Amino acid sequence: MKIKMVRSTDSPESMIAQAARISHKAHGEEEDYSGGEDRELIRKLRDWGHWSPFEFASATFYIEGISRSCLAQLTRHRLVSFMVRSMRYVKQDSDEVVIPESVEESGLAEEYREKIDESHELYQKSLDAGVPKEDARFLLPIGSKTSLYLKTNFREFRHIIELRGSSEAQWEIRELAEAFLEELSEKAPAVFEDLKN
Numbered sequence: 001m002k003i004k005m006v007r008s009t010d011s012p013e014s015m016i017a018q019a020a021r022i023s024h025k026a027h028g029e030e031e032d033y034s035g036g037e038d039r040e041l042i043r044k045l046r047d048w049g050h051w052s053p054f055e056f057a058s059a060t061f062y063i064e065g066i067s068r069s070c071l072a073q074l075t076r077h078r079l080v081s082f083m084v085r086s087m088r089y090v091k092q093d094s095d096e097v098v099i100p101e102s103v104e105e106s107g108l109a110e111e112y113r114e115k116i117d118e119s120h121e122l123y124q125k126s127l128d129a130g131v132p133k134e135d136a137r138f139l140l141p142i143g144s145k146t147s148l149y150l151k152t153n154f155r156e157f158r159h160i161i162e163l164r165g166s167s168e169a170q171w172e173i174r175e176l177a178e179a180f181l182e183e184l185s186e187k188a189p190a191v192f193e194d195l196k197n
């Protein structure tokens, strides 16, 4: 799995604090919601559960090499914007499959690979026979890899990290949530620091 933040709000902590301050100060007055710095204010917002200012910062990530299974879980998050590589238009290569570690450890990995290779052979045969990609893909495994862009605001990123970074979450989406947290914490430490262990 490869994951990279490609864009985010400039000075996101300052933007969140600026948005929050309007609720206590009229325009033109000195911007001093809490008497403190942006990060101090953000920590107070977190303590108060005042989450709407966190919607004023957002980030876009590029993700490569997650399974369609992981994608199905990710797309349950309704406040996220997605752009996913199409299996209708782009041919799936035979080596583009995630094999879980548990399978590698079970001694069944070779058998898995044989089945995956077989399904790709039939996929290719179907394409050669004129079956469109959008139909030939039906036999490909749920472990097939995909690439996508996703974008959402920091409030929703916090929500995703809380749900998907938990030990209850499935390992692949948990790795993704941990990677989000890593990159977002660098960008806006005060927004995400409480989610770190």
Ligand SMILES: Cc1cc2nc3c(=O)[nH]c(=O)nc-3n(C[C@H](O)[C@H](O)[C@H](O)COP(=O)(O)OP(=O)(O)OC[C@H]3O[C@@H](n4cnc5c(N)ncnc54)[C@H](O)[C@@H]3O)c2cc1C
Residues within 6 Å of the ligand: 076, 077, 078, 079, 156, 159, 163, 164, 168, 169, 170
């Ligand atoms: C450990 C784990 C196991 C899971 N297992 C399953 C499973 O077995 N089967 C399954 O189908 N799903 C499963 N899910 C997915 C889960 O049901 C949610 O669809 C997913 O986590 C998205 O969460 P959400 O709805 O809170 O978030 P988002 O869609 O990201 O929404 C964010 C928040 O916005 C608000 N919101 C959004 N839409 C509405 C709405 N229509 N009405 C009211 N409030 C709204 C809610 O406060 C919500 O928490 C699992 C998730 C986890 C973390």
